[in-house]
Structures are given as C-alpha cells and as structure tokens.
Amino acid sequence: MTHTPLLSPLEQLGWSDFFAEQVKPEEAGFAPRRISSVHRARIEAIDALGPAGLELPANINTANFAVGDWVLADPSDDMFIRCLERKTVFQRRPENGRAQQLVAANVDTLFIVTSCNADFNLPRLERYLIMANEAGSNPVIVLTKADTTEDAVTFQQQAEKLQPDLPVILLNGRSSEARDLLAPWCGIGRTAALVGSSGVGKSTLVNTLVGPDAETTQKTGTIREYDAQGRHTTTARSLHRIQGGGWVIDTPGIRTLYVSDVADGIDSFFSDITERASHCRFRDCSHVHEPGCAVQEAVMSGALAADRLDRWRTLSSENRERTPVLGRTRDNRNSKPKRY
Incomplete structure (x- = not known):
C-alpha cells in the first residue's frame, strides 16, 4: 500500500523544488509569496498562512506580473524583491497590442471553457489548444450548459477530434457534480486556470469549485440568447482555493484570441x-497549386480535411504578421510575410 506524502502548507499552495532551487543562499531570509490577483495599480499575494502584504517599488509595472507567479518578499516590510522563473505561462497578444499580455502563470491544467450553444467554435478551441501546448500546461476542454441541450454529446465528439487523448468534460457548472468531474486535475498543490469567452460560465464554475463556504465568490451574469455572448463579469484575474484542495485561476472573458x-x-x-x-x-x-504537393494530395484523397488546412494557413499567417521581428524598425506591420 502506497502513501501520498504529506505536503507542507507552502507546497499545498503550489510551491515545489522547481521554485525552491531558484532561491539563492543569500535570499534564504526572504519569504515566498504567490500572486493571487493583479489590478491596474496594485497586486495582491498570499502565503502559507493566508493573505500576505506585498509592497511594490515605484518603478514596477503591475503588467509584468501574472496571477500564479511566485515572488520573494522581505518579511520585515513586505517589500517585493524579485519574481521567480515561471514553470509555465499563458499569455496572449491583445487586439492592436504589440506586447504579450500575461494571463496566468505556473498553471498545471488549462480548463478551456465553452458552452453547448452558439459559443461553441472549433477554430477558437484550436487557438486555445495551441497556446496551452505552447505554455506547457495540460489542456482540458470543459463543455458547460450540457443540461440545456439534447446534442451535448455531439459537441463533445467534435471537440475530442481536435487533439489525440484530449479530455473533454460535459457538465452543468452549477451542479456539485462538476467538482467531482474536474477533481482529477484539481489535487492538493495543483493549479488550474479557466479561459474562454464571456458568458460560458467560467465564474459560475469557479464558484462551484471553491464551494459555498468560500470567503469570496465571482460575480456571474446573463448572456444574449441569439449569439450566446455575455458581459465581462470578471474584470481581473484572481486565484481561488478549491474546496478539497488545489487552486483555480479565473480570467476575464476573451472576445478575440490572436496567436503570435x-x-x-x-x-x-x-x-x-x-x-x-x-x-x-x-x-x-504553398500547398495550393504546385505539382507534387503532398499536402494537397492528402486533401484530395480524404486523408486531410480541406477546412483544417485552411485553418492552419490562417493561423500560420496570423502568427507571422503579429509576431514582432527583432532587429526591425519599431513598426514592422508592413513587412511582407513569407509566401505560403
């Protein structure tokens, strides 16, 4: 019979050897703290005992922090010392933005949340999967509002085809059963993050995971029936303790997800x-008209779906055009992309 080793209070918060090995001998007196929320003008942190102070120097930009980051602080005055290297990081490039926007860090599992209605969109799910894989987090697709349609299994089958061995979970975010269905990815010391559009039920699901006795709950809103779009009820990223162990990061809804x-x-x-x-x-x-094209041969034989090839072209082109080129002038948007 094997026994699960007991985790220290800091390890229950997500601390591991990966972070401990980064602490230099001369930093042994500093306190590890984890970023629990990021706002425009301040950040909040927690440690093994609960909420912990964190004072930032005047020249520090809060945009450089992600929820889930581990930092070192001076326990005598709560002054921030430095941020530890991230094990994983999920980030996106917003519309009309050149810099990557940090979404969440040190995430073990990325719950990609969509609902069984008009929000369900395979190309968008592909974008999330690409970014989850690039971030180093394990992706799990969560299909909410499964109780509102008779075609829930059809949505599940479509999502399962996107990537081999991809977990796709059907649930009602308000049901206590949702916590049990997601339990395999929410163990003690593990961190999950929820991403997806507004109105798909992320905040509702967070409230279910943290339980009715949580000190704080996330606001939830309604959606428009004709296009299943909702309001941004979550306006800042935040870290919450899951009932029974583990942590979950809620994020604002993402209307448009670009890859770069x-x-x-x-x-x-x-x-x-x-x-x-x-x-x-x-x-x-270019995989369009050249003779001897193995990709087009696969499309014509039915081994490769034509719409999948179209989505690959779109994402590859978008990645080239939206990724800044080092060594160029500040504005490189007019640089000619490589032909596909």
Whole structure:
C-alpha cells in the first residue's frame, strides 16, 4: 500500500523544488509569496498562512506580473524583491497590442471553457489548444450548459477530434457534480486556470469549485440568447482555493484570441500537415497549386480535411504578421510575410 506524502502548507499552495532551487543562499531570509490577483495599480499575494502584504517599488509595472507567479518578499516590510522563473505561462497578444499580455502563470491544467450553444467554435478551441501546448500546461476542454441541450454529446465528439487523448468534460457548472468531474486535475498543490469567452460560465464554475463556504465568490451574469455572448463579469484575474484542495485561476472573458510567437505550437498541433509538407516536391510549396504537393494530395484523397488546412494557413499567417521581428524598425506591420 502506497502513501501520498504529506505536503507542507507552502507546497499545498503550489510551491515545489522547481521554485525552491531558484532561491539563492543569500535570499534564504526572504519569504515566498504567490500572486493571487493583479489590478491596474496594485497586486495582491498570499502565503502559507493566508493573505500576505506585498509592497511594490515605484518603478514596477503591475503588467509584468501574472496571477500564479511566485515572488520573494522581505518579511520585515513586505517589500517585493524579485519574481521567480515561471514553470509555465499563458499569455496572449491583445487586439492592436504589440506586447504579450500575461494571463496566468505556473498553471498545471488549462480548463478551456465553452458552452453547448452558439459559443461553441472549433477554430477558437484550436487557438486555445495551441497556446496551452505552447505554455506547457495540460489542456482540458470543459463543455458547460450540457443540461440545456439534447446534442451535448455531439459537441463533445467534435471537440475530442481536435487533439489525440484530449479530455473533454460535459457538465452543468452549477451542479456539485462538476467538482467531482474536474477533481482529477484539481489535487492538493495543483493549479488550474479557466479561459474562454464571456458568458460560458467560467465564474459560475469557479464558484462551484471553491464551494459555498468560500470567503469570496465571482460575480456571474446573463448572456444574449441569439449569439450566446455575455458581459465581462470578471474584470481581473484572481486565484481561488478549491474546496478539497488545489487552486483555480479565473480570467476575464476573451472576445478575440490572436496567436503570435507560437510557431512551434502551431507546427506541433498541425503535425499532420507539417509532416506531410516535408514530402512536397518544392521546399517553398504553398500547398495550393504546385505539382507534387503532398499536402494537397492528402486533401484530395480524404486523408486531410480541406477546412483544417485552411485553418492552419490562417493561423500560420496570423502568427507571422503579429509576431514582432527583432532587429526591425519599431513598426514592422508592413513587412511582407513569407509566401505560403
């Protein structure tokens, strides 16, 4: 019979050897604290005992912190010392933005939440999966509002085809059963983050996971019936303790998800295309009209879906155009993309 080792209070918060090994001998007197929420002008932290102070120097930008970060602080005055290297980080490039926006850090599992209604969108789910894989977090698709439709299993089957061995969970976010269904990814000391559009039930699901006795709950809102879109009831990222163990990070709804700086993630997710592309007759094959194109041959034979190839082209082009090129002038948006 095997016994699960008891975790220290700090390990229950997500601390591990990965972070402990970064602390230098001369920093032994500093206190590890975890970022629990990020706001425009302040950040909040917790430690093994609960909420903990964290004072930032005047020149520090809160945008440089992510919920889930581990930092060192001087326990005598709560002054921030430095941020430890992240084990995983989920970030996105917002519309009209050149800098990546930090969403969550040190996340073990990324719950990609969508609902069994008009919000369900396979291309958007692909974008989340690419970014989850690039971040180093394990993706799980969570289909909410499964109790509102008779076609829930159809949504589940479509999502399962996006990636081999991809967990896809059907649930009602208000039901206590939801906590049991997600329990395999919510163990003590583990951290999950919820991402998805507004109105899909992320905050409702967070409230279910943290339980009725939680000190704080997330606001929830209604959605428009015709397009299943909701309001941004969550306006800041925040870390919450899950009832029974583990932590969950809630994030504001993302209306438009762009990909950039994730070329490796795209190639990995679309390996069925990139592997075939290596067998094309021409090295710079556009996979559109060239003779000897292994990708087009797969489309014509039915081995590769044409719409999947179209989505790969779209994402690859978007990644090139939205990823800043080092060594160029500040504005490189007019640089000519490489032909596909």
